[in-house]
Amino acid sequence: MKIGVVGLGTMGGGIAQLCVEAGLDTVGREVTLDLGENARDRIGHFLGRKVEKGQIESFDLARLSLTTELADLAGCDVVIEAIVEALGPKQELFAELERVCGPSTVLATNTSALSVTEIAAGTSSPERVVGMHFFNPAPLMPLVEIVRAQLTSDDAFETAFALGEKLGKHPIRCHDTPGFVVNRVLIPLLNDCVRVLDEARVSVEDLDAGMKHGAGWPMGPCELLDLVGIDIHVHASDALYDKLREPRMAAPPRLVAMANAGLLGRKSGRGFYTY
């Protein structure tokens, strides 16, 4: 089985890592070769750590080939898209993928907040478009949501489900509704947590301790927002609010101000915490 991954940022890089670890031939596409090589170095680092810790015996980084050309994805059985979260660029990409890939290639999107049906509408073969929504950090989080859009075929849906299993994930099946399953619940919950910061005048550290030690979360909400990226979370909140119009979905002003100030979390070195 040969897998294409378009976009090797945090999510795409993590997904490509899972493919290499599963021994699948993988083609990673980035806009420049430098970006691709940075991603491959990160993948080598994380898989190397797994070998050092005895979690895996070995891995073959040569399974991952890098390209800047979409045409090199032609022979893939499944292509997973993990580019910027914007409808226009995703629709353009899927239309181009449809042109370069054979008719049997399944086209999957890792979108977290956009509609898979709307992305598929940019193609003339929407039956082969499906959602495969991984969680951050993709190599560590067991879940993948397999999202059925309006016109997704059973074949494409089950191919994506089987790939999720092959990558060692716990796939769940759902339909294309705003936020799918987890973000529909998690995004308003994280927004509530941020509102509590001001309402209860609790410190960031104490709120995180509260949710870790009182609710069994593996990391506190502020740590998690820093991990996800404040800008990504605000964008996802906006998308959900736009569709559902529930006040809890709207990003709290504190988060919008942080995003505008460039306090994006781990990736910018500062968010709720300094890194």
Ligand code: CAA
């Ligand atoms: N990629 C690959 N490997 C990684 C990695 C990454 N990004 N980050 C860490 N690792 C590896 C490291 O090699 C590390 O080992 P070493 O330090 O020995 O090198 C190993 O994983 C374990 O790391 P940690 O000790 O940090 O692991 P942990 O036990 O503390 O768990 C966690 C980390 C899995 C992130 C855990 O804290 C957790 O489950 N947090 C919650 C995360 C969460 O909720 N994510 C969902 C976000 S929402 C989302 O993603 C939806 C969306 O659409 C935006």
